[in-house]
Amino acid sequence: MLEKRRCVIKRTFANDATVKAIAHNLNQPLPDNGKFDAVVSSAIHHLTGDRKHSLYTEIFQILEPGGIFCNLEHVSSSTPALHEYFLKAIGRTLEQDDPSNKLLDVETQLHWLREIGFTDVDCYWKWLELALIIGLKPN
Template identity: 40%
Template sequence: MKTTWQREDVTTHYLQQVRGGIPFGAEQAQMMLQVVNHFIEKPDIVMDLGCGNGFLAEILLRTYPTVKAICIDHSKPMIEQAKIHMEAYSGRCELHVGDFRQSIRDFADPNSVDCIVSGYAIHHLPREMKKLLYTDIYNLLKPGGIFINIEHTASASDKIEKLYDELFIDHLTAYNEGNREEIATRYYNRPDKADNILERVDIQVNWLREIGFNHADCYFKWMELAVFGGVK
């Protein structure tokens, strides 16, 4: 899958100037962990789809000292960043360059993974590929395993989307201590914008229910940023 995320400059900009400025990013990660803890006492294997530099996998590896992680990203620059960021966990963490347009079944056996997480990655797939990926996720999970997606979703209307954009720019401005007008210009003209194929969270939760996930719900939401998933 060819996207701008395979460019090193896009990867660097995101990690340095955007990731930390995502509104309620800490709360999203905390909710992920709270939901995982609620359903799984001691996971053995976790998978991080679109792992970036390994941020979500690191949280799970730090929380569960015996867990092993399988981290997958289609961006080679991101995987290179993950090798650096995840060096302390190299004995418990596999890093793979992988394309979500192809099956993730190459990276794990059916019914073998306790927890699959993803952060701001699946929204790059077209609608039908999202559904297929969610089905693959369901098949890889053990019975009782959980899927948590921290994701950029679509607004219900253009007017709400405009409010989201303005509020997001406010957060980026505060995080970078920069000039709001300049940051807004970069935001609206960012090269990765064309890679976004957004879908409403309620629609995606319904897909999970149709696939067979239990407890499928949106666990946290702020504007277009949502934490949702389900249990096999």
């Protein structure tokens, strides 16, 4: 599935010289590729809590002042019943749940981003276990 996503990204931005798609294992520290105006992800939910926190710090460090971090995150539900409800809503069962997911609640992640130094941190959109978490690096 990850390889399929990489192909879609490369195909989508193939003719855009301002975009460079780089494959990277997020369990490892980010490579030194300079500074960025924006960092966008939808894969952080596969990392442990400690790695999530350190990755958020690394992202803050590579953002230009005024830069934006957008993370479409698969987050934990507050109860097992709500988790089952989410799975049912997306047509899955507990037996089909992805064991690679390492879900964490929204509030903890928002707290971490604020603690790291991001501003205007919030959950800008949420549906069950899907949340768009955004923070800005101050100017």
